[in-house]
Amino acid sequence: MAINAGNSFRTRDKLNVGAQTFDIHRLEFLEKQGVADLARLPFSLRVLLENLLRCEDGRFVHAEDIRALANWRPGAPEKEIAFMPARVLLQDFTGVPAIVDLATMREAVRRMGGNPKRINPLFPAELVIDHSVQVDNFGNVNAFGLNAELEFQRNVERYAFLRWGQTAFQNFKVVPPDTGICHQVNLEYLARVVCAMPYGNRFEAYPDSVVGTDSHTTMVNALGVFGWGVGGIEAEAAMLGQPSSMLIPEVVGFRLHGRLSEGATATDLVLTVTEMLRKKGVVGKFVEFYGSGLSTLSVPDRATIANMAPEYGATMGFFPVDAETLAYLHFTARSAEQIALVEAYCKEQMLFRTDKTSPPLFNDTLELDLGTVEATVAGPKRPQDRVALRQAKASFTKVVEGTPAKHVAVRNNGDSFDLSSGAVVIAAITSCTNTSNPSLMLGAGLLAKKAVERGLHVKPWVKTSLAPGS
Structure with missing residues (x-):
């Protein structure tokens, strides 16, 4: 999103990464003005604070909103703010109606004598086709190909429409069928972690954030990407530049320490975490993970925990950016320039975690020794009703x-x-x-x-x- 007119706290500055210069809103300047104590803010709220600084426009975001979040403390009075995501993630069931609406808007503009090509998503919108496949054939080596062929036969009109949409609309891309589940594709390929968007002859850098039309959009929280699942109408509104209204959330800190024992998996861990958080009660809250145990968990392991935020009731299950995040970006073949930007930006903005990072303030906390996690199965009816394998x-x-x-x-x-x-x-x-x-x-x-x-x-x-x- 291009930098807006507002800059009440004079945080606009430059960041040099290699030979490239980026415009940023420097959080450190709030500390120098005595407005914020960043070390006490949870990482998730630091990302949200940058979002308010960058989107300040005097209409949706005001200086008092920024001040209220910068001065956040546990137990602070409720305050409504506006959050503007950097991009929108769609899947084919809930995303197709949104693209149909855009096409209808274009037709209406054309009938009124306007230029229909002016109707486009204002922010990157990416649709992953993953909800249409059915398992008709199974138990043989040809099953994948046969099921894929049937999928195309059944959905030919929808797929043709989406293919048209990808060429007709700016800021809209489609990930084709049989590529993967949208959340995994988001994690492995689409997520930027730090966005670099051109405007004019300059580039603006800011934290990646997303709203998606699926409740498990939270999986990308494992990469330090801020976001959650929303309904189709809210996602469509975001595509057209409408921010999401929300109260400054409570943040529950979840301290992890130790290391998973041999034979224990991320699935065993997330079922244990889900059971604990359901008992704690985190509906409508952010859950932020911290502690030395994070360094023993890979990004795929973290993604397993973040994915199930809807099951434990939280808005997000957030993991700050750290060395493991950078290693995963290398592993998934992100460009060297992108990885350098992520590292430089997050370290400059106090968004980079290490084992020596002091824990921020939280509304509530709980902790888990990873070494106590045992082999577990979900259910029988709800994932939080876990059953030890024994x-x-x-x-x-x-x-x-x-x-x-x-x-x-x-x-x-x-x-x-x-x-x-x-x-x-x-x-x-x-x-x-x-x-x-x-x-x-x-x-x-x-x-x-x-x-x-x-x-x-x-x-x-x-x-x-x-x-x-x-």
Whole structure:
């Protein structure tokens, strides 16, 4: 977003990164004026503070809004502010109606004698096609290709429309089908962490932020990207330059220390975190993770935790930028220039975490020793009702115990089967939470390998599928 006219606190400055110069709003200047104590502000609120400074316009964002956030303390009075995301993430179910609306607006402008090409998203809008695929074919090497072909046949009109939209609208891109789940694509490819946007003959640098038309948009919080899921109308409003109104949120600090024990995974960790946060009560709040334990968690592990913010009820599950973030950007082939910008900007703006960083103030805190996390399964009905793996058999028996015995005759490919209560009929590995976490994918593969070696096989009535996030 181009720098607005407002600059009440005189924070506008330059940042040199290599041979490139960027315009920024320097948070440090607020400290020099006695307006803020950045070290006491949670990292998530520092990002929000920069957003207010940059978007100050006297209409949606006022100087008193900036001052209220800069002076934030736990227990401060409620204050309504306006947040303007840097970009919008869409998926094909909820995103297509938004593009239809833009096309309709163009037609209305044309009928009134105006230039329809003036109707465009004001901010980058990226639509990932991921909600249309169905598993018709399974259990054979041709399943992926056959399902993809059926997907294109069923959705040819929608896909043709989106292809037109990508060429017709500025600031609009489409990630094609069969690429991956939108949150994983956002994490691996779309997220900037720090945006560098041209305006005139200059560039402006600012923290990446996003609203998305899916509740699990929070997955990108693992990269230090500020954002969450919204409804289609709110996303469309953001595309057209309308900020989101919100109260300055409460921030719950979650301290992690120690290291996961051998055999414990990010899935075990997130189910434990979800259980703890549901008991704490974090609905409508930011959760910010801090402590030395963060350095032992990879970005995919952090993404597993951030993804499930809707399940533990928080608006965000935020991880500040640190050395692990930079390593992940290298790993996912971001450009050297982009990584240099992320490192320089975040360190200059006190947005870079290390193990020596003093914890900021929070409205409430809780902590977890990672070494105490044990192998866990979700459910049986809600993820927070986790069951320790060692208790899974007893838990399953308890669920089905006492239920009336049922028998159903099933025919499949000419064979007949008699299925009773408790029979498994679908075995699907698919999730936007963890199916692109390398360690978990390896674990699933090893489990399958050992099952085959021990002579186990899939019953003919079980529908199997594996749909990785990317």
